[in-house]
Amino acid sequence: MMEEFELIGWPEIQFYMELEGFRENSTLVDPNTNIGIDSSTYLVSKSWLESLINK
Structure with a gap:
């Protein structure tokens, strides 16, 4: 089963x-302005x- 992820950007992250x-359950995404992904997006x-x- 493939896990689902949510994109969360700065400053919300x-x-x-x-x-x-956090470190085990997230990964930094390379910025790609063509599809609207800014720096510091996970x-x-x-x-x-x-x-x-x-909890």
Whole structure:
């Protein structure tokens, strides 16, 4: 099963960066202005994000 991810950019990503599990559940995306991806944009696991809500 392929995991789903959410794109989160700057400055919103700052909220998640210090949380336990961020490094294991996210990856920095290379900027690509042709498709609207700015620098400091991350792919973040949706299941990890949902686990934060359920704590």
